[in-house]
Amino acid sequence: MSQEIFAKLTNSLVDGDPDATFEATKEALAAGIEPMAIIKEGLIPGMNIVGEKFSCGEYFLPDLIIAADGMQKAMVLLEPELLKRQQAIESAGTVLLGTVKGDIHEIGKSLVGTMLSANGFKVHDLGVDVPTETFIAKVQEMKPDILGLSALLTTTMVMQREVIKALAEAGIRDQVKVMVGGAPVTRSWAEEIGADGYAEDAMGAVQIARQLVGK
Amino acid sequence: MTSDRFTIHLQPIGRRIQIRPDQSILEAAQLAGVEINSVCGGVGLCEACRVRVIKGQLSDPTLDEQNAFSTDEVRQGFRLACQAYPQSDVVIDIPPESLSTPQRLQLESQQKSQELDPVVRQSTVEIQPPSIEDLRSDVTRLRAALQPEAGNLELDYCVIQKLPGLCRSSGWKIQAIFHQSKLIQILPATPRPRILGLAVDIGTTKVAAYFVDIESGGILAQAGSMNPQIAFGEDVISRISYLINHPDQRKHPNQNLLHQRIIEGLNKLIDKMLSEIADPLISHENIVDAVVVGNTAMHHLFAGLPVEQLGISPYVPAVSEALYIPAKDIGLAIAPAALVYLPPNIAGYVGADHVAMLLPTIYPYYSDSDKKHSKVMAIDIGTNTEISLLNNGKITSCSCASGPAFEGAHIQFGMRAAPGAIEKIQITPEKKILYKTIGDQEPVGLCGSGILDAIAEMYSANLIDSKGMFLNNHPNMHIEGRNMEFVLVPAEESGHHQEIVLTRRDVNEIQLAKGAIRAGINILLAEAGLMAQDLDAFIIAGAFGTYIDIRSAMKIGMFPFVPLERCHQVGNAAGAGARQMLLSKRYRQIASELANQIHYIELSNHPKFADEFSKSLFFPAKELSI
Numbered sequence: 001m002s003q004e005i006f007a008k009l010t011n012s013l014v015d016g017d018p019d020a021t022f023e024a025t026k027e028a029l030a031a032g033i034e035p036m037a038i039i040k041e042g043l044i045p046g047m048n049i050v051g052e053k054f055s056c057g058e059y060f061l062p063d064l065i066i067a068a069d070g071m072q073k074a075m076v077l078l079e080p081e082l083l084k085r086q087q088a089i090e091s092a093g094t095v096l097l098g099t100v101k102g103d104i105h106e107i108g109k110s111l112v113g114t115m116l117s118a119n120g121f122k123v124h125d126l127g128v129d130v131p132t133e134t135f136i137a138k139v140q141e142m143k144p145d146i147l148g149l150s151a152l153l154t155t156t157m158v159m160q161r162e163v164i165k166a167l168a169e170a171g172i173r174d175q176v177k178v179m180v181g182g183a184p185v186t187r188s189w190a191e192e193i194g195a196d197g198y199a200e201d202a203m204g205a206v207q208i209a210r211q212l213v214g215k
Numbered sequence: 216m217t218s219d220r221f222t223i224h225l226q227p228i229g230r231r232i233q234i235r236p237d238q239s240i241l242e243a244a245q246l247a248g249v250e251i252n253s254v255c256g257g258v259g260l261c262e263a264c265r266v267r268v269i270k271g272q273l274s275d276p277t278l279d280e281q282n283a284f285s286t287d288e289v290r291q292g293f294r295l296a297c298q299a300y301p302q303s304d305v306v307i308d309i310p311p312e313s314l315s316t317p318q319r320l321q322l323e324s325q326q327k328s329q330e331l332d333p334v335v336r337q338s339t340v341e342i343q344p345p346s347i348e349d350l351r352s353d354v355t356r357l358r359a360a361l362q363p364e365a366g367n368l369e370l371d372y373c374v375i376q377k378l379p380g381l382c383r384s385s386g387w388k389i390q391a392i393f394h395q396s397k398l399i400q401i402l403p404a405t406p407r408p409r410i411l412g413l414a415v416d417i418g419t420t421k422v423a424a425y426f427v428d429i430e431s432g433g434i435l436a437q438a439g440s441m442n443p444q445i446a447f448g449e450d451v452i453s454r455i456s457y458l459i460n461h462p463d464q465r466k467h468p469n470q471n472l473l474h475q476r477i478i479e480g481l482n483k484l485i486d487k488m489l490s491e492i493a494d495p496l497i498s499h500e501n502i503v504d505a506v507v508v509g510n511t512a513m514h515h516l517f518a519g520l521p522v523e524q525l526g527i528s529p530y531v532p533a534v535s536e537a538l539y540i541p542a543k544d545i546g547l548a549i550a551p552a553a554l555v556y557l558p559p560n561i562a563g564y565v566g567a568d569h570v571a572m573l574l575p576t577i578y579p580y581y582s583d584s585d586k587k588h589s590k591v592m593a594i595d596i597g598t599n600t601e602i603s604l605l606n607n608g609k610i611t612s613c614s615c616a617s618g619p620a621f622e623g624a625h626i627q628f629g630m631r632a633a634p635g636a637i638e639k640i641q642i643t644p645e646k647k648i649l650y651k652t653i654g655d656q657e658p659v660g661l662c663g664s665g666i667l668d669a670i671a672e673m674y675s676a677n678l679i680d681s682k683g684m685f686l687n688n689h690p691n692m693h694i695e696g697r698n699m700e701f702v703l704v705p706a707e708e709s710g711h712h713q714e715i716v717l718t719r720r721d722v723n724e725i726q727l728a729k730g731a732i733r734a735g736i737n738i739l740l741a742e743a744g745l746m747a748q749d750l751d752a753f754i755i756a757g758a759f760g761t762y763i764d765i766r767s768a769m770k771i772g773m774f775p776f777v778p779l780e781r782c783h784q785v786g787n788a789a790g791a792g793a794r795q796m797l798l799s800k801r802y803r804q805i806a807s808e809l810a811n812q813i814h815y816i817e818l819s820n821h822p823k824f825a826d827e828f829s830k831s832l833f834f835p836a837k838e839l840s841i
Contacts, residue, residue, distance in 0.1 A: 016682060016833065057697025060723035062730065062832035063682060069829040102527035104819045107828065128820065129528050154258055154456035155526030186260055188278040 002033050002041075009042030009074070013067045014049050021046075021070035025077045035081040043074055047118035055203050064202060065107065068114035075117075091122040093213035096144040096176075098126035098135060100159035105152035108182060108202075112148060115202040116209055132159065132166050139167065139176050145213050148205070149195075151182040160185070161193040177212040181205060221301040225249050226269065226308045240266060240273070240307055241296035241446075245472065248479075250446045252313050255453055257297035257460075263449075264296035265313050271305030274298075332799045333429045334556075335394050335412070335504040339404045342387045353378045361391065361398075369397040371552035373543065377401055392503050392550075399552040400503050409494075411435065411502045413549060414793040415481060416568060417509035417517060418442060419451055419598050420622055420631075421758065422477075423790050424484040426492070429504060432798050436488035443480040444473050444516070449619055450598050451512040455526035469519025469545065477517055482548040502549035505542065506556045506793045510566035510599060514557055519545055528819075530563025537807055556803065558796060559810035562817075564614040569601040570806050571792030576754045576785060577605045578805060590745060592736070593754040595789065596621065602735050603813070606743040610809065613816045615735035620728040621663035621759050626721045630660035635710050637665035638762060640703065642672040646689055648703055657710035661703070661717070664762040669703060669717050670725055671767035674834050681834045683722045726832050729773035733831035736775060738823055742816065747775030756788035772835040 005028045012020035021043075028038045050067040053059035082088070095116050099109045106128050113123045124142060126134060139147055147167075151157040160180045167173040179197040180190050190198035197208040220233045223243040232247040241264050244251045255261035259279035269292065276289065277298045284293045296313075342360045345351065351359070354375060361368055378401060381389055385403040392400040392410060402408045414425045422442050426435040447457045454473055458464055464471040489497065507517055511532045515522045518540060520533045537559045543551035558567040576593040580586040591605040600617040603610055623629030623636075630636050634654035641649045650665070652658045661669065673679045678689055678701060687694055691702040699719035706714045740747060747753075753774070755765070765782050768774045785791075795802045818824050 018829070057719075058684075060683065060719065060726070062723065062726045062829075065829050066832060069826065104528045106820070107825055110825070153452050153526065154255065155452055155459055155523075156528075158459075184255065184258060184260060186258070186279055187282075188259065191278070 006042040010046035013046030016066040018070035022073040025074040092120035093145040097148040098130035099128040103156035109150035269306040272302040274300040412797040413505040416790040417513040443476040508571040574792035589751040632662040635659035636662035640668040659710040671770040730831040734827035
């Protein structure tokens with residue numbers, strides 16, 4: 001029975017049908033399956049297949065966005081259940097994530113967040129238009145392994161440099177690895193501003209994050 | 216010996232320019248007025264500014280360049296103009312594909328009967344000549360002659376400069392041209408001069424200009440060109456970031472290169488139209504009024520206003536009310552005291568061009584008590600797509616970042632609508648591929664309408680599935696691992712003897728663009744509690760919108776299904792609206808009323824946007840018969 005529901009969850013993500021993911025999650029909870037099992041046996045395998053298909057060029061950004069949408073819809077149902085059981089998802093590392101000040105682009109940053117979560121990272125998403133001071137304060141408070149900075153505009157990517165500078169000024173630059181990304185961001189930009197990691201897309205971000213926490 | 220300036224020879228154009236070692240080859244081209252393609256605004260990302268060094272020493276290739284070129288190309292001297300800095304005098308070859316090309320421009324737009332109530336009017340004035348008994352100044356004489364008609368006459372300084380000469384050469388009979396109560400121009404009275412107005416639509420990519428006879432309302436000439444600012448980046452954000460990265464350009468917003476280029480470009484169009492009219496009695500001096508519309512960034516750059524704040528959220532314009540700027544203050548080559556009218560802007564990304572577009576599209580419904588309760592959507596597709604919805608007598612607008620894919624950017628064989636571009640494609644039930652090119656020349660690429668057709672037809676013919684995946688159902692379909700492409704034109708039929716293909720990646724770009732547009736449409740409809748089928752009219756404006764096959768746009772889900780008889784493709788509505796404002800005071804008031812009344816919805820942080828966007832990325836079910 002539960003195998004069937006897990007397959008349904010996995011397939012709904014691979015087929016890009018977020019409403020089906022949502023329904024299958026409801027069904028799984030109603031059938032008494034533990035939320036952690038739903039995530040580990042149903043959702044994560046689905047996201048991994050989508051990620052692999054994306055990496056090998058079979059899937060494209062729309063497929064990834066839609067799968068992430070399904071994953072998020074499922075998590076809306078699962079998170080309260082996890083809280084009730086006082087369970088936390090095992091973590092490969094913690095990532096603090098946000099889009100820099102002056103930039104309100106959400107989708108790319110959230111996609112990276114979802115793919116990192118699906119791969120076992122604990123992700124704190126600070127949202128969009130995040131002031132530099134907030135990044136600094138949150139790094140000090142949460143002590144994440146990785147800070148991810150997204151910028152989608154050539155006019156706002158300069159803020160990535162500002163955040164890295166501010167980390168140094170606050171004396172905490174060596175306490176956190178910084179990853180940068182976003183449409184106008186390039187590898188040479190990442191090197192120029194002294195970021196620790198850069199990836200072209202959400203799947204690349206997962207690999208880089210793994211490398212960064214592996215030390 | 217080190218030098219602080221190097222000479223850059225730009226071939227095959229033959230321009231030379233001196234630059235400092237910290238200025239890139241792209242900047243050299245921009246300073247020399249040579250329009251090299253630059254999509255990303257010079258950050259080494261788009262790889263559009265490929266040039267070849269023929270002689271001389273440049274800085275070492277950057278990482279971005281090493282990624283952009285094969286080792287063979289590096290050996291041949293290929294570089295990205297934005298990443299290469301001179302270390303000696305150099306000779307640079309700019310390959311044709313890196314130059315902005317001449318295009319087909321869209322000027323024609325539906326001409327509706329026009330009310331005539333212009334802001335500018337002329338009247339003949341007979342001035343009492345001076346004598347030894349009458350030593351009053353020329354201006355005092357002019358005031359006396361105008362007395363009954365204009366009590367508090369305001370005189371422009373330029374008019375005073377011209378007055379003594381003109382009075383004496385024209386027998387003290389002159390033609391006075393007024394803007395409201397201000398005297399802005401004087402001309403010889405015989406023969407009675409024709410007075411012209413200039414209407415301009417400044418698009419991010421294209422510029423359209425018209426001469427209108429202010430007294431008859433007729434169009435005397437029209438001309439179009441590429442927006443010369445393209446050399447500084449293909450989209451608005453790239454151009455703004457050019458200014459952010461060049462503080463020296465920012466000190467005087469009315470002197471920066473982007474402002475100068477657009478003014479120069481418009482002056483060229485004015486000269487071109489004057490030489491087309493070829494009437495010795497019509498010169499720059501006869502152009503006594505102007506209306507200029509554009510998106511908020513184009514508006515600000517034209518007006519010489521700072522734009523940096525438009526590049527950063529919350530995207531606030533410097534000014535949103537209507538402006539009048541004396542032509543001489545910005546160097547526009549028309550009568551120097553003519554007042555250039557810039558209609559109001561709505562928001563950071565919805566500018567006066569959209570207000571102008573509403574005048575001939577939604578306003579006729581809005582203003583008619585019988586039609587006021589019609590439900591009308593008007594959409595202007597471009598790099599930014601603006602959409603407005605009339606419902607219950609109220610107008611709501613939004614702007615979607617649809618990107619330049621429909622202009623051919625980021626599409627392997629994409630190109631702008633120029634000769635040789637495939638503009639229509641059909642796949643027959645026998646799976647034979649038929650196409651038509653602009654100018655019926657040998658095909659070299661695909662323009663926006665062709666790309667849209669190709670995807671819609673491939674979807675209908677079961678060559679791609681609803682997710683955009685390529686299916687191996689046709690001999691022209693080549694699927695090898697990651698490489699998925701469909702051959703539209705075999706090498707032997709094309710103008711460059713290469714296959715013209717559509718790739719999976721191209722389809723992906725269009726999915727993202729059409730997803731953004733459809734999400735905008737859906738959110739406007741949802742906020743109004745409407746379904747697409749409720750629309751009484753669906754109006755598609757703009758160049759791309761004029762040439763597309765609406766059925767293709769519906770098949771791929773860019774547009775919702777609206778019965779075809781309710782869809783109207785109206786051409787350059789922003790240009791038509793600008794002409795209406797040129798000829799009618801009332802329309803200028805209406806523009807301000809509309810701009811104040813419109814409710815603007817910001818999409819980028821709208822709670823439903825991500826969901827609507829992701830729902831709109833795939834292709835809709837085919838059962839919908841169109």
